[in-house]
Amino acid sequence: MDNGLPITLDPEPRQGAQAIRRALFLLRVLAAGGESGLPLKEVVQATRLSRPTVHRIIHVLMEEGLVERHERSGRYAIGTQVPELALARPSRSPLLAAADDILRETSQRVGDTLFLTVRTGNDTLCVDRRIGSYPIQVLSIAIGARRPLGVSSAGVAILAALPAQESRRIAATNEPRFAGYRTDRQTVLSEIADARRRGYGVREVGLVQGTKSISTWIKTADGTPAAALTISAVRTRLGPRREQEVVETLLKAAYEVEQKIR
Amino acid sequence: MDNGLPITLDPEPRQGAQAIRRALFLLRVLAAGGESGLPLKEVVQATRLSRPTVHRIIHVLMEEGLVERHERSGRYAIGTQVPELALARPSRSPLLAAADDILRETSQRVGDTLFLTVRTGNDTLCVDRRIGSYPIQVLSIAIGARRPLGVSSAGVAILAALPAQESRRIAATNEPRFAGYRTDRQTVLSEIADARRRGYGVREVGLVQGTKSISTWIKTADGTPAAALTISAVRTRLGPRREQEVVETLLKAAYEVEQKIR
DNA sequence: CGGTTATTGTCCACATTATGGACAATGGAT
């Protein structure tokens, strides 16, 4: 696969921090659990770590305030310290700022809900959502929703925009988590291939019954995908003809965002 | 010191996570560096860890996206992943919601800038700020500003509201960081004692020349301090007589917040 | 410029730390 081009490969990861890496991975898994959090068991399954290890790390994170445990349910979730640490950063990322106007205009034009989704590690994260004017809107994904790369059309689009090698690596890494979303590695890999061929990602069978999603990718100057732009609607609203129209609109919008963030 | 009362002592901290604890401590130190971040050297000083250890951990955190390095300055700062993790939580804490109206009314009444500051670990963190109507306002502290407990009037107030044992422990822990704020443990301890006697914290010599701050504490139902309510103004605006008036207003506002969060 | 210092980065022998198998406790469910 080495074609001599200056592809930026990740330098071999630094050693001597297994525990820290594990803890951060745990945090991301917990983040995927959102406000309601996850029971220990699911965290163990998603991480493929031993239960004692997960237990120990999660309790240390609790002592440190990065994780909370819900009184009633016993589920573990992201704690108050995390947003507190986040205050050290400017409130709005360049991407969000750049996409703001474009999202508004585009969602008005197409009438359906638009999502802006970024990649964060091996996950997708919904960072903005604009509701359209059509009376039936797909709102299943909220801002902050996090899923393994590959299980949503946005995730597939982002994987399709990555070098094949890396997308395969991520699909392999996320494999243990796919079961929870009723998919598997083979399916994801073929969806990625489809998306590469088409130039955009599609999901006929959304996580919500009867919905369909289409995603285009947004690349940074160096060619790595920065985000995905997704439209979701009830399936009947995205038949072949309209799919073409909508895709054109999305591609144009994605291109505009790309220009703004350079 | 054991008087038989059911004082909640921290259970002995869990073992087997030295590295994780260190990494989180590093994150908090970096958070104190705000947007501009800190050079490695200062992180080393603040943490009292060996330089190789800090270096290794910080670079792992960079690989994981929790820390960024500024291109120009080479300083390390909190990275994009942190706010991304924070999206897993509801946007607004109960405290902020409860304090919202009260802060607005109170800042209108007194005319000077009000700050709402919480304790997070061994730090204070400014989580809200309301600017008053008087033409000279002290704005030195921004939302997100983080300092070791003890160096601001808010920090002193919170320490004063904690059990003596714990406030002493924190003052000792933070000692290495005090130098950077031109204070020391002895001074802090005596300020805490003063605040306990008075019922509120005062700082005649603010971090900014010629300003003065007064802080009252806000306690949760279980008696632990949840936050501090601070007024800052140019010193001449807080002479003895007005100090009394302002303190009464602050105490009343703090009491109202306390009622709301129970 | 060459030289000096301040800061950041790397290496690796070694001791401490973190690991996970096995066992215990808790708490619903029936």
Add this chain to the structure above:
DNA sequence: ATCCATTGTCCATAATGTGGACAATAACCG
């Protein structure tokens, strides 16, 4: 009252993370 599912704890042991010593830059300066 008994069972099953889930969470919690222990501890011998291997592997991980540590920090002293050395190296490489970057910043400063005459």
